[in-house]
Amino acid sequence: MPFYGNTHTTTSINSRQTTLFRDDARNIIKECVNASNDDVVIFTGNGCTGAIHKLIGGLNLKNSPSLKKTVAIIGPYEHYSNMLPWMELGVPICRVKETNHGLIDMDHLEQELKKWSKKSFDIIVAFSAASNVTGIVTDTENVAKLVHKYGGLSFWDYATSAPYVDIDMNPQGETAYKDAVYLSPHKFVGGPGTPGLLIAKTKLFKNPVPDSVGGGTALFVTRDTHLYLKDIESREEGGTPGIIETIRAGLIFQLKRSVGTDNIGLRDEDLCSRAFKKWEKNKNLIILGSHSSKRLPIFSFIVKHEDGKKLLHHNFVSAVLNDMYGIQARGGCACAGPYAIDLLGISEELFAKFSWFLKDHEDLETGCKKCETTTLEIMRPGFVRLNLPYFYDDQTIDYIIDAVDTVATHAWKFLPYYNCNAHKGSWTHEKFSSQFGEAFFNLEDIAYEYGTFVNKNKYPTSLDINYDLKDIANDMKIIINSTEKLLAMQDDTHKDNIEDHIPRIKRVCFGFLHLGKPHHI
Incomplete structure (x- = not known):
């Protein structure tokens, strides 16, 4: 600079x-x-x-x-x-x-x-x-x-x-x-x-004329004529560049x-091997695509419900991975619709039925005054995708692999605590969505009072994390065990009792979301 x-x-x-x-x-x-x-x-x-x-x-x-x-x-x-x-x-x-x-x-x-x-x-x-x-x-x-x-x-x-x-x-x-x-x-x-x-x-x-004409593309310009540069790299980067x-x-x-790509390649092979060794044993976890062809450590998967007859929604699984383990995963079709349809075994006839829900039907009476659209993103077929970066250490890699395995086994137990927005296809923990809305932070929180930069948001933005991945994994085991006991009760006290464990859940969830010291909310 x-x-x-x-x-x-x-x-x-x-x-x-x-x-x-x-x-x-x-x-x-x-x-x-x-x-x-x-x-x-x-x-x-x-x-x-x-x-x-x-x-x-x-x-x-x-x-x-x-x-x-x-x-x-x-x-x-x-x-x-x-x-x-x-x-x-x-x-x-x-x-x-x-x-x-x-x-x-x-x-x-x-x-x-x-x-x-x-x-x-x-x-x-x-x-x-x-x-x-x-x-x-x-x-x-x-x-x-x-x-x-x-x-x-x-x-x-x-x-x-x-x-x-x-x-x-x-x-x-x-x-x-x-x-x-x-x-x-x-x-x-x-x-x-x-x-x-x-x-x-x-x-x-x-092209005789640059794709985007403007500053930096012309040799000269007069009142009546102009001549563009011959150098391709110069003429095709019009305007002040980034x-x-x-x-x-x-x-x-x-x-x-x-x-070195040789080093990266060896690491990638090891990561793929470690992931498949663990995930292929999980009956609820289906990794899409060939497991034997040469591949990068990029994985897309779907998760079956415990009953084996239904699938958990991909965005729900992504939300649980994020909220409980701080792992960013993407739900959807990854902007590769035709391939996604192939991998999921969806016929053209079946996809036509799905696509009806993805279109806006102005003449459809929804009965929802707050709904700005009739489209239902919840009906978009998809999967969960994540990758294992070669530069992560072994502890972090094992944490991610174990987290995916655990979520595939137990995520269904947390369905009662998540709200689904059918129009957006999104899932949010009931405590998060009620207290924080869409996000923690807003650019409007920033001010420049008295010539200084001021962040008025009440949540910390420091990187001071005072717990490690093992702590989070152990916390999740406790939460899962507690949830299993509550599910077994099958009565009206189910949701009330889970409140006892919300502070621990928040420590896991919010500690990652704002990368600051965990706050019990």
């Missing part, structure tokens, strides 16, 4: 230094992905979505007659960011099947490539290097070779896998190269706040390189 200056000028020491820092970041990334002189690195937009839209703008397809003779072939487990932009182009979309082991069906891919090649179509193949749902990894080099054999373009979504694996734009083998890679650096260790990243061959940029954010992107690639 002491050397911060605008990058669109070199007239001061600070601006020159800042520009050099950004150049350093770009060069570090190029080195880390084995980029050649034919590859450009562009910082752009919000994550992978922004990078893909930048690529489509560079291809200039929307204004090209060739659009009518273009097809997009996507993988079986694509994120919406690698599906919807291609769909909105109006080109035919072909979704390649997966094998019984959850991998790309290479035979089906080749069938599609042959079919469209014979029709003289321009072929775009956009695959994920790894699934963001199951963590299953794709053999990128063999796919790229096959795509190039039929004259296609090989585009890769590395949003999920980039923090873990090597990204090689130009591996050995004449046709194993990647035409474009896009990713979200904010998923890296140290990455929050960084912009989307596009790494692509220069030949792909056919300077600190892009420098940070370079540093996180540098950090990943220092750790």
Whole structure:
């Protein structure tokens, strides 16, 4: 920050230094992905979505007659960011099947490539290097070779896998190269706040006018004429960039390189093995996707009720993991709807029934004056997803694995203490929702009285935690045992008696939620 200056000028020491820092970041990334002189690195937009839209703008397809003779072939487990932009182009979309082991069906891919090649179509193949749902990894080099054999373009979504694996734009083998890679650096260790990243061959940029014209894109502008820069990296990063954010992107690639993908890979294999060893023994826990194919330590699962006939709602399970163990897990379909439907075994006919509840029906009488919508998010199919970061120590990893196992076994016992918002699909502990509403903190709590920064919120924001993971796990065992006794009573005193244990529950829950000293509420 002491050397911060605008990058669109070199007239001061600070601006020159800042520009050099950004150049350093770009060069570090190029080195880390084995980029050649034919590859450009562009910082752009919000994550992978922004990078893909930048690529489509560079291809200039929307204004090209060739659009009518273009097809997009996507993988079986694509994120919406690698599906919807291609769909909105109006080109035919072909979704390649997966094998019984959850991998790309290479035979089906080749069938599609042959079919469209014979029709003289321009072929775009956009695959994920790894699934963001199951963590299953794709053999990128063999796919790229096959795509190039039929004259296609090989585009890769590395949003999920980039923090873990090597990204090689130009591996050995004449046709194993990647035409474009896009990713979200904010998923890296140290990455929050960084912009989307596009790494692509220069030949792909056919647009005579930059995708986003404005400051920094023109060589000169007169009263009557203007001329845009020829340098792709400069012309495609119009406007003052997120300077600190892009420098940070370079540093996180540098950090990943220092750790080494070989070390990360070995750790990931161990984490997957440890998780499966524990979780596969739990009859209530169903881990989605292949358990034998190469994968990252990313897990999506559903939890059966104790009766074995019903499923606990994924958002309820996520809430219990958070409230009781301080573990952040995501409930839903992870923006990979088609793949989620496949994994959950939902037919098109059944999903049509689910989707009715997800649409707004203006003519439907709900009987609820407070309801702003008739949509019921509670009916959206989904699962719980979490990952085991390679940089966590063994104690923390064991804590998470044991917590998931315990929640899968006992979470149903806490259903009476949670409120469900059917429209939002959310679950909140009755004490939390009644006392705190949506959240603890609000930006309106911040004031600048008498020239100083003041936080008027009554809850502490310090990181002074005076208990460890073992304490929390032991507390939860006590709470579960107490709840079991109360459930066995099966009478009206059930809820009253649980109040005796609320302070202990709050110590677990709130201690994590605001990362401060536990407060008994």
